[in-house]
Amino acid sequence: MDVISDFKPQSHIKGYFLCKYKQIQKNKNGKDFHSLKLQDGSGIVDAKIWILHNGIGDYNVEQILYVEGEVVLFQDQLQLNVFKLNIAKEGEFDISTLIPKTKEDVEELEEKLFRLIDEIQDIHLKKLLEGIFYEDKIRDKFVLKSAGKSVHHAYLNGLLEHTISVTEIGKHLATFYEEVNTDIVVTGCLLHDLGKLRELSDFPRNDYTDEGQLLGHIVMGYEIIVGEIYKYPDFPQELALILKHILISHHGELEYGSPITPKCIEAMIVHLADYTDSRIKMVEEFISNSNEETYVGFHKLLNRNIRRTNYAQ
Amino acid sequence: MDVISDFKPQSHIKGYFLCKYKQIQKNKNGKDFHSLKLQDGSGIVDAKIWILHNGIGDYNVEQILYVEGEVVLFQDQLQLNVFKLNIAKEGEFDISTLIPKTKEDVEELEEKLFRLIDEIQDIHLKKLLEGIFYEDKIRDKFVLKSAGKSVHHAYLNGLLEHTISVTEIGKHLATFYEEVNTDIVVTGCLLHDLGKLRELSDFPRNDYTDEGQLLGHIVMGYEIIVGEIYKYPDFPQELALILKHILISHHGELEYGSPITPKCIEAMIVHLADYTDSRIKMVEEFISNSNEETYVGFHKLLNRNIRRTNYAQ
Amino acid sequence: MDVISDFKPQSHIKGYFLCKYKQIQKNKNGKDFHSLKLQDGSGIVDAKIWILHNGIGDYNVEQILYVEGEVVLFQDQLQLNVFKLNIAKEGEFDISTLIPKTKEDVEELEEKLFRLIDEIQDIHLKKLLEGIFYEDKIRDKFVLKSAGKSVHHAYLNGLLEHTISVTEIGKHLATFYEEVNTDIVVTGCLLHDLGKLRELSDFPRNDYTDEGQLLGHIVMGYEIIVGEIYKYPDFPQELALILKHILISHHGELEYGSPITPKCIEAMIVHLADYTDSRIKMVEEFISNSNEETYVGFHKLLNRNIRRTNYAQ
Amino acid sequence: MDVISDFKPQSHIKGYFLCKYKQIQKNKNGKDFHSLKLQDGSGIVDAKIWILHNGIGDYNVEQILYVEGEVVLFQDQLQLNVFKLNIAKEGEFDISTLIPKTKEDVEELEEKLFRLIDEIQDIHLKKLLEGIFYEDKIRDKFVLKSAGKSVHHAYLNGLLEHTISVTEIGKHLATFYEEVNTDIVVTGCLLHDLGKLRELSDFPRNDYTDEGQLLGHIVMGYEIIVGEIYKYPDFPQELALILKHILISHHGELEYGSPITPKCIEAMIVHLADYTDSRIKMVEEFISNSNEETYVGFHKLLNRNIRRTNYAQ
Amino acid sequence: MDVISDFKPQSHIKGYFLCKYKQIQKNKNGKDFHSLKLQDGSGIVDAKIWILHNGIGDYNVEQILYVEGEVVLFQDQLQLNVFKLNIAKEGEFDISTLIPKTKEDVEELEEKLFRLIDEIQDIHLKKLLEGIFYEDKIRDKFVLKSAGKSVHHAYLNGLLEHTISVTEIGKHLATFYEEVNTDIVVTGCLLHDLGKLRELSDFPRNDYTDEGQLLGHIVMGYEIIVGEIYKYPDFPQELALILKHILISHHGELEYGSPITPKCIEAMIVHLADYTDSRIKMVEEFISNSNEETYVGFHKLLNRNIRRTNYAQ
């Protein structure tokens, strides 16, 4: 099976791809043709179905397709002219190869997650975290989830990768300042985006759920944590209050969707660790995904051109 | 017993007052004297204890005091020179006369509350509201609470008065537009500020609680509603989701502390009913509390001078 | 005659339509063809004139056309291929059927308008309102006008409908607060958008006039009111000043185009009644005009997705 | 008669002063004494009336007083200890010497005004300006008025001085660009702040009028100009519309109180001439009024420290 | 040779043009054709190469081309169908005729520049300016440069024209206020945009350089001035500091890219002269470049419709 990043002009290919976009258009003779975008874990390619013959089955957006075709160069871009197309059957393909995923080693990320929990000294926090992440249903979902629809870490395992980075940054920051309870910082970091389990639908769709649009991951994460803490009647009140505060204040400012700003030092650290990882990751992904040598394009959310540093001694 | 609004210069008075402020200062001979502010339901007055003799007992801020003294005019302001002062004993005084309260008839407000619940057609919403407001502990607290520390309705029964106004405005608005479920609007209005039960401490303090500062009434109201709905396993999911959305979006904009903006028409109406009542009430209170004829002063939150309309045919 | 909302694929139709858009394009053989948008009171449709034969008369944007053609389905959208087209003659068609209009009963709205005037107690305000709305030229224009180009109430009789809603909301609000002169509120509501008579051109164009762009309806409304008050030498000065203030402050904030913010309680109420009706109406129209089941689209001005509430007991 | 800028410690003085501030305070023995601020055209001084004997007549803020006293140095500031004080009688004093006024030669400013009108080529604009500024009542008021309460040109003749500066800047700017009608620019500059005739009360008060607070000088200036143009039935419509637009758009942005932004080049120039003169004048006055050598203080409205340039070749 | 502003439909033309845009597209038969935009000093035109025969040489964007073709009218726009095309050879064409340039007389602008330097009284400032502008390499570059990529003065000699306008405005403003050192104002104006020599690449490209994107003209101008002042060991410190301050503060506000706001009066004047010329020039160019009679379009940066004033007595 061929993958998109290996496509070359004038070659025949076959493979499994996720259909991300489909539009029916008319050619000069009034006949329909299809414009689509096909994705696998290595990239995305424009495709055309010029003639709608028997070899072209019914299909739709968000489905996994088996496709055969010829790669051509059109206006300096690769384009796939499709000969054959069917909906792929469960079991024929490995979904994890068809959607973008983390470049990190997932098992290593999981190990880091459990090591971070292990290192917690506070028994209440440790029990809380174990209750959440040792629970198979949550962990399995958590490991696969992205951290967003498009802004950063918008790929398989993205939520896990982002959570580990934020936690390691937060833990490191906790060493620099007085008055900081490291266990609270680590717990806050590990739980800060838990609401995304419900805010985003599973892959391959990876889009906002109804609940996600009406409540948002901050409030849903709060609701999950409140429910989890409720299971431990002896969970200290002060600790519960601080954790709840960290959850809802982690976006840092009202205009970014936190109904309250961080008021204690642990909440400040969790917010800044999250903010820092998100912003740098946006730049890193923008550079990594580009083939341009120096200026890799205008980043809309950051509202600036991004430039690759071309220097090695 | 005398009340502050009846104080006249050169008169001797006695009465029960709430101590809102106390500062110890030194006179020219290095002797201590006390500056205080005393409040009852009719107003607030500056007071001085010039000499700390036996008649002056120990006392502190937020306590109810029995006070005797003489009223004088100092720099065009009334001032009470205190002769005698003790902490009042439970039972001697009626707390409700010492703190500002609604000008409305409280029983009538309560009746309106129950009538509004009665008129609800939807059995799920009706059961939910009855479960909350028929529960003595909640209702009694709800009836006494203020709707804020200082901005508007910052007095005894203020939360009840505000809730009734918002609900009547919301119910009226619901009649003007298509696509609106009136029962949801009324329920949303009645519940929108429920979190204030925990955000503000009881009178006479009426100040932000610890929880209030760290979570805010939007998130705490959300938590209460989630808990109440949880009691009804057959509560329709769509209805629960919309109610939860109304709760968290009722401030209308992220920068006003709602983590999500109103996305359905009922949420929009609840927000606008709340916004409208709050803004007009600020102006009304500012005018009512002033003795100035035309310009009643600069309103800091509204950032403008407020003017009384002096016209009657 | 056929109306757009009844169009079905593969049917021949004829009817009168307003031309909202016309562009001349070239086909593959270098021949001209026309792309247009045709509107009637029930909706809007894309149309094409593929061949420019004798049956196609001269025509232009904003004109009423008599059209015959065939409805086809192109890329999931209805499209009208035009066979015959002429400019319609005065009298052949009823303009009111060709442009979107209020769903309310217009006569009933007019009756409400006059009842609201009748209920005014203050003789000065009543005379002023009668002088304006009993004057045929103004009333006829006022009844037909829209309340905007596109944002809300952008249809025939929209200004009347919006004015009545705002006034009923304002009148209801006036009952909740002390220090309010209801007659001034009602008069302010009825007059608040009078400047739109000059800001927007008549239907079918319904677009900003030159004056509208350079002065805006707030300043033009002010000018009209100043002129009307001038006719009554005994009109009380205080009353005139308050009315003039309400006119220019009704957008509530400088950044929304009011050169002064509302400083008296009647001005605050008129502003909030207007703000409330505008915002809710935007949501209502967005939902009503959509066929989507739950999420009806992204509302640019409100900057959010709008969701239909799908709940009935 | 003595003037404030010539006061020296340990000297006896007598003179006429405007009372800008009066507060009654109590000394250590419970006796009243008065703190006041006295102003003449050369400056402002703190004064005390320590003993309220027969020589001290009744008086109030905003009145002109005849005062005798002794100048002393208190905490590095001059202070006037008052012996004698009466309300001055009409005719005894020259009001123009008691309030701050322009440093320019007023007659020269008036000549400039008339020369600028003379140079207008367009007969309609010339007639309009002559009708306004040749009218004694308006001109006399215009010549005396300040251009503000405190921000800039807040002194006698300030409006005239500001108007001349803005007009000369605008006229100069008009020479640099194509598509500009200089006569319109000059007329717009001369009329732009005409509304201040009604927005500010006359000296010595020089404070916002009721109308000024409720309507603002932009809208009042608009009303005056509309009334003046109305007198000339043959005044060209295009010209009237542009002038009216210049009037209301001259603050440049909605958030600065213009309900419409400048849309034609003459409106842009009038706005920028006004903006430029206002901003530079704030800095100039701040430096001129200070005795500090380099940093002259923090300017609240400009939100920065202002520094004097200490350089001469 | 023909120039674009003289093109007429159905005429054959030949001439030298700058290629600003090139895209390869496919026609209905799958054959490539080219869409390009050609520019000369008189305007810009769309062009097509329908058939890629021998007469069409290799070429690229930003190159000067010799072109022959036929002008046709397509959708109310002129279009050039190209028959012949080669890269032009150095010497065949005059670059200054191929790119938009100032309408002013460049020699006259240069004379004004030297006259402004001549009039400086301060010997330090005069020497500094002479060292910069008498240096052939700098002056020649300065004279050709634009003042921007697109916003205003985005044409050959634009920097010189803008600099002269700003300086004359600044010099005129200096006459109105006390406390102003005119020599410093004039010097600040002449040098304010010197950094644009390095921020923008030379024509025909006229685009941001790498350095321009990473440092910006404010910081680069600062670096140049620091280097120039360094050449004069006796240059007064106060003077150097003020000049450096003017350089970096000339955008007036932090959000416009000045790291410090203007704190002395000369810096304020330089900023306002620059701001004024930029804003008016945007409007002037927008009107001049349009053929529309009244409303010339929506100006994105100014965020408003721009209107031509159609009035002449």
Next chain:
Amino acid sequence: MDVISDFKPQSHIKGYFLCKYKQIQKNKNGKDFHSLKLQDGSGIVDAKIWILHNGIGDYNVEQILYVEGEVVLFQDQLQLNVFKLNIAKEGEFDISTLIPKTKEDVEELEEKLFRLIDEIQDIHLKKLLEGIFYEDKIRDKFVLKSAGKSVHHAYLNGLLEHTISVTEIGKHLATFYEEVNTDIVVTGCLLHDLGKLRELSDFPRNDYTDEGQLLGHIVMGYEIIVGEIYKYPDFPQELALILKHILISHHGELEYGSPITPKCIEAMIVHLADYTDSRIKMVEEFISNSNEETYVGFHKLLNRNIRRTNYAQ
């Protein structure tokens, strides 16, 4: 010698203190007395000189004084009544004990600085850093300097402490992302606030210099770095450009005083490391400097109440 943090009521003390504030006031008999604030490294105390006898020498703000007096309690605050006071002589006192300083071990911080430089791989960056920090004059100044006047790290060695924290955070962040040159990040962090050497005057004053107010530390740091790089003719151009960009972009946004936003990943990291350390340090200092148990006060710059976390397992 006594230190302020050990002061107890009713005790006689003597010691060396820095005079931070001095005001001359008058008592009830018209006699002068002095109010001052005295500081040492342990805190700050109000002091009074009630009688100006022979034992009280001349002195001024910012001078080091030898003081004897009695500590009393006034309005719950300690106050020092001064008996004796002289300007201290050079050599009698150790300045470093009189001003607040880092709680870190300064030698250890210096060692960290040199270790960070040692670990740099790139020879150009290493040489540059050695040239700066091995130069005694710079290093000695750098080690003593604060990082600000009041916001955070506003104490002796604050700049060194802040620089080390930022660099360690930046270095740690560099390990998480691809496309990052760690040597550039470390160098950028070490140099980012170098301009503060000139922006702030030396202790004990520690206030903005004239240059600091007119240029700011971003531009002055840029000037220093440009000068240092200039010493190495073979310094790679790309490297120099990136370093210069990091310097000026490190405040992250235009409105925070960076004339350009970070466009490459190393600049983004340096900015976020700086932002993170500054924000957390503000909270840490605010908590550490307070004696309040839970809510430690309202932080003006962060615009919120800060709360101490009271939890330990």
